[in-house]
Amino acid sequence: MKVYKLQTVQHLNAGIEECWDFFSSPQNLQIITPDTMSFEIQDFDNKRMYPGQVITYTLKPILGIKINWMTIITISQQNEYFVDEQRFGPYALWHHKHFFEPAPDGGTKMTDVVHYALPFGFLGRIMNHLVVKNKLKSIFDFRYKKIEELFNSKK
Template identity: 65%
Template sequence: MKVYSKKSVQHVNASIEECWAFFSSPRNLQKMTPKTMGFEITDFDGENMYPGQIIQYKVSPLFGIKLIWVTEITIVEEQRYFVDEQRFGPYTLWHHKHFFEPTENGVKMTDLVHYAIPFGFIGRMMNALVVKNKLNEIFEYRANRVNEIFNSK
């Protein structure tokens, strides 16, 4: 199994409290996801993030095909980091760490995703041709939304 990684670092013009409140709320996931993904939370307990929380979505990452994606919040360290892991969905492995570090003028936000795709050689080809680019688009969209929400004040 080939494991890939994607790292993103962005400055957020907000306090650590504001930043954490926004990003640790599953209610805000849809605001940070491109509309073309057809993202919809289908099962969520309505609570703020906590270890063991299960969130279920429908997404259409490719060709409009609806997929069910279930993630678990496995680790939460208030105002420092949290981890979400896929329990069911399109990846063989999805492990996403979200780090928040206060700076003099805001928060340094770092995302690190490790992922693997099923189907061996075909999966590696799909990553090279489609998946890697789609993830880059999603992270670019998210960076633009962060700029709109926090950095354009």
Template identity: 65%
Template sequence: MKVYKKETVQHVNATLEECWAFFSSPSNLQKITPETMGFQITDFDNQSMYAGQIIQYKVSPLLGLKISWTTEISQVKDKSYFIDEQRFGPYSFWHHKHFFEATPTGVKMTDIVHYALPLGFLGRLMNALIVKNKLKEIFDYRCIKVDQLFNSK
């Protein structure tokens, strides 16, 4: 199984508390996800983020095909980091770390995703042709939306 890595870093003009409050709330995920993904939370307990929390979604990453995706918030350190891991969904492995670090001018936000695709050679081919670019598109969109929400004030 080939494991890929996607890392992004963005500066957010907000306090650590403001940044954490927004990004640790699963209900805000739709606000920073491209509409073309058809992202919809289908089950969520409306609680503040905690280790063990299960969140279920529907997404349409390609050709309008709906895919169910279940993630678990596996670790949380208040105002520092959280990790979400796929339990069921399109990837054979998905591990997404979100780090938040106060800086003199706001917050340095770092996302590190490790992922793998099923189907061996076909999965590697799909990553090269589609998935890698789709993830770049999603994180580029997220960067633009975060800039609009926090950095254009």
């Protein structure tokens, strides 16, 4: 199985507590996901993020095809990091780490590291090359711009 990696780093003009407050609420994932993906949370317990939390949702990532996805928060350290992993969904592997570090200027450095793999062996590798890696890049580009609006356009 071929494992791919996507990493982004973003500086936020907000303290760690404010960043954590936003990103530790699963409901805010919809805000930073492109509308074209029709992202909808189906089930979660309406609590702040904690290890063992299960979140199920639907989305339409490609060609309007609706898929079900279940993630679990496997680890969470308040104001520092959390990890979500796919339990059921389109990937053979999805492991997403989120890190929050104080920046020297009082802001926050946020780093996302995603490791993912696709099913279907050789066909999955072709799909990653033709479609998936570009789709993920566009999703994370959207996310970056949306987070810029939310945290870095304040005057």
